Amino acid sequence: MLKLHNLTRVYQTEDVETSALNNVNIEIAQGEFVAIMGPSGCGKSTLLNTIGMLDSPTSGDYIFNGENVAGYPEKQLSVIRKHNIGFIFQNFNLIDELTVAENIEMALIYHKIPAAERKAKVEKVMDKVGIAHRAKHLPSQLSGGQQQRVAVARAVVGDQKMILADEPTGNLDSAHGQEVMEMLQALNDEGTTIIMVTHSPAHADYARRTINLFDGHVVAESVRVAEQTA
Amino acid sequence: MFRNYLITFWRNIIKNGVFSVINIFGLAIGLMSCILIMLFVRQESGFDTWLKDHTQLVRMHTAYTMPNQEPFETVRSAGSMMEAIRDYAKNEIETGVRLIRFGMTVRQNENVFPEEFTMVDGSFFKLFDLPFIHGSKESSFNKPMDLVITEELAYKYFGKSDVIGETLTVCCVTENTTALTITGVMKDLPDATHLNTDMVIYLQPALFSDNDGMLNTWTSLNTYTYFKLNPGIVPQQLQDRITFWMNNESPLIEIFSHLLGDKDTGKKVTDLFSLHIMPVADLHLNAKSQAGNMGDLTPMGDSKMITTFIIVAGLVLLIACINFMNLSTAKASKRAREVAMRKVLGASRAQVAIQFLGEAIALVLLSLLFALVAVELALPLYNEVLGKELSLHLFDEPSLLFTLIGLAICVGIGAGIYPALYLSRFLPGKILKSSKSVESKSSTKFRSVLVVFQFATSIILVISTLVVYGQTIFSNNMAVGYESDNKLVLNIQSAGDNLASLKQELLNLPEVNSVVFSSEAPSQDNENNNYFNLLEPHANGYANENTLVNYHNMGYGFFEAYQVKPLAGRLFNEDFGLDTIKQVAENEIGQSSVVLNHSALKKYGFSSAQEAIGKTLASDIRGKQHLTIIGVIPDIYFRSIKFGVRASVYTLNPERFRVANISFSTDNMPNLITNIESVWNNNVPMQPINLQFLSEMMSAQYQDELTTAQLFLVFSLIAIVIACLGLYGLSAFTVERRTKEIGIRKVMGASIKDIVTLLIWQFSKPVVLANLIAWPIAAYLMLTWLEEFPYRIGAIWLVPICLGVGLLSLIIAWITVGSNAAKVARQNPIKALRYE
Helix, strand or coil, rough: EEEEEEEEEEEEEECCEEEEEEEEEEEECCCCEEEEECCCCCHHHHHHHHCCCCCCCCCEEEEEECCCCCCCCCCHHHHHHHHHHEEEECCCCCCCCCCCHHHHHHHHCCCCCCCCHHHHHHHHHHHHHHCCCCCHHHHHHHHHHHHHHHHHHHHHCCCEEEEEEECCCCCCCHHHHHHHHHHHHHHHHCCCCEEEEEEHHHHHHCCCEEEEEEECCEEEEEEEEHHHHC | CHHHHHHHHHHHHHHHHHHHHHHHHHHHHHHHHHHHHHHHHHHHCCCCCCCCCHHHHHEEEEECCCCCCCEEEEECCCCCCHHHHHHHCCCCCEEEEEEEEEEEEEEEECCCEEEEEEECCCCCCHHCCCEEEECHHHHCCCCCCEEEEEHHHHHHHCCCCCCCCCCCEEEECCCCCEEEEEEECCCCCCCCCCCCCEEECCHHHHHHHHCCCCCCCCCCCEEEEEEEECCCCCCHHHHHHHHHHHHCCCCCCHHHHHHHHHHHHHHHHHHHHHHHHHHHHHHHHHHHHHHHCCCCCCCCHHHHHHHHHHHHHHHHHHHHHHHHHHHHHHHHHHHHHHHHHHHCCCHHHHHHHHHHHHHHHHHHHHHHHHHHHHHHHHHHHHHHHCCCCCCCCCCCCHHHHHHHHHHHHHHHHHHHHHHHHHHHCCCCHHHCCCCCCCCHHHHHHHHHHHHHHHHHHHHHHHHHHHHHHHHHHHHCCCCCCCCCEEEEEECCCCCHHHHHHHHHHHHCCCCCEEEEEECCCCCCCCCCECCCCCCCCEECCCCCCCCCCEEECCCHHHHHHCCCCEEECCCCCCCCCCCCCCCCCCCCCEEEEEEEEEHHHHHHHCCCCHHCCCEEEEEEEEEEEEEEEEEEEEECCCCCHHHHHCCEEEEECCCCCCCCEEEEEEHHHHHHHCCCHHHHHHHHCCCCEEEEEEHHHHHHHHHHHHHHHHHHHHHHHHHHHHHHHHHHHHHHHHHHCCCCHHHHHCCCCCCHHHHHHHHHHHHHHHHHHHHHHHHHHHHHHHHHHHCCCCCCCCCCHHHHHHHHHHHHHHHHHHHHHHHHHHHHHHHHHHHHHHHH
């Protein structure tokens, strides 16, 4: 599904040049569940954002569905992004002024889907993540777990084939964290590609593959052998 | 602690760059407008308050309210009134004085100077205690024809100020020149007085023969009459006394007996003819409302204009204050942590509130400094537009300085109190714990209300400005009914017997096409009323009814020169030999001609111009006259269209000719002027020439409105600029606050266009709402204002003006917001989402 080849991302400030990613080569196939791990500042989020086309590489290639999108302008990226990629953040990033249903619906508005169809899709996805009974509530009235479920719903409501999750359980207690992980697992079982940054080895175990980053380099890749050999 | 406050204040100004500039700049131009208007208002409303005992000084005005006639009001009164009332109301009146105005010329060596003289009763300086430099109010007026002049004139004619005993040769109080002895020199009068008298002459009653109607008359209104009240008497007491006298004791009862009828009809003299007194300090602004627009000693002020400008100044300042409130509360979250920490470290809510209030006042004081500089820069232009000599001498006038500082502190408190209370309310626990926005919903809403208010106010101002401008343009361009191009108006009052040769020599000039005499040129608004009674009855008219009509005297060729064509009949024509009014003896009736304008035709009730031709008007001009109506012309505007057209008749009485109307065709104007001047000097030596372009005289009629419109425009533009500054600041802030939301939207697939549209729409809503509020208010105000004008732009014009201003306000808002919106829309959403 996507392939990073010699990908480098350099941040330039006035007098310091910081290499966030250094010659990264990764290939991820459709339907995979990949965890990205590493210490703070190792480039996990930069990698995730680059994959999510929120950030552009300084050099190297990024092949997405057979297209090298590395040099694409923002406008083109946004079109590819909204049809293929859903995002889940540690701090949920829901819009405070919109209700649960409206937050989820927002993803569809930019897909230019008619209102009636939007409504049906939103209801369906709310059922799926078990948040339908809070449809008219504002994010501030929900618990963290519930908020993250809304965020998950928002990420998949447009039938996105890939979900990028940036520490989705970082702000949640273990019970709610578990809940969210199971939801991601279920989505993966339905064929959605999931790439997740996490600090938690337990949650990383949900993934079939783990990529370890250190100082912008891929230092190790481990695969859950049991399933790999099966 | 104070130092700590100062440091925080200063660093916040620096840190909030754009916002500080918006606040300071907005407040500075708001204050500047306020100070400029205040200077003007202060002078206008302070007229004559410097006169000693001004609360005891009153002037008497006159109003005619005769049946079937237009009411006639004037600031003057009849010559016999002063003495009669002074002697009757001894308890109320300490003394009275009459003033008569003259234009005369002073001759010195070979030069002539036109001057305005004021002839006064000997009691003048008892009433007006003007300061003397040489001589005194007691010693100056010993006998009639004694002359007191101002220091300025003393220097003009003698080059020194002590000129007691010197003489000035003047022409023409009597037939010949007279030498007047100067008995006193007074200080120059300040600008803020309605008196405007540089030369005061002790009145010689013998100069005015009885039939002149100047002094010994009860009904002819030629003098300005003032009284000084006894201590403890208020104007209303004198007013009541005068009214009682008028109805019960005055000679007017006899004079109007034919109109009053029997006693039991209950009709009173004051129903027909009334006297009104007004304190001198009120004259400048209010005489107009009591006594009409014309004939005062100096141009009158306009209390409505003053009120309007006070309101505008207040609004502009309010808009600037709102910017401050909006931006301060919007920025509040940025300083929430500071407030929280101060509270944690032991500050009370009051201390925090006072700190923020202090910051607001400091910011306004800083703005005041900039405003004062701006006022100094703007004053020359402002004075030119207003025709005033206003100045700002802060250090000579500590009271003004303290007023301004007081104003700044009030503005500071007004603008700062809400943000101070709002900010000091923050609870430290809540803020330090959460990373969330501390902004409450209600404060966002409050800001929207303020923005709507700002824009509604600015929009009302702009619509009003456009309507005022439109009306002024309309008045200026309205067909006046005559050809006004290429005309010069020459005053011939001092030409004496040399008129014929003057006219002939003017006609000999190659550029001059025609020279026509008349009593007035168009735009000279002298109202002359006389009885013209229709003799023959007709369907809608009455015979022999007393009909007071305005009349002008036009020489042969006047209407032709101004290209006025008759609606019916003919114009004055020398060939008929009948048109000129001649003096007739006591028992005879003279025969001559009269021309009516269209309004007079209606006044007499004729149904068509043709119907009037051949009918007769009886009048008393140089003896009894029967005037045959020979022609009817369309209405032509002798005065500002603002006042409408008077029903007028035109006679041909050469005695009354005062101006020569010169039609010319030339490209070399200076040459023509020089030629006319040399013709004048040949024929009328030792008299200054008074020559004006008709077009300039006409536009002078609209100067007031034009000035009002221009100032109005400037201040409305300032209001809009300030409001836009606020909107810019607020949109910058909103964009900052919504960075996260915009980031989310972008991640969800929103394009830059989507984001910009979203933000622009958010800021369009208050502007659209402001328009919906402003339109009806502006329409109501302007329709009311337009009612003053007999001829006005149609109400329908308000529709495109409102829509246009609405669109303009939206476009301005879009441009203002657009740059901020585009900036944030282009930002990488990651920043917004990762780090809050």
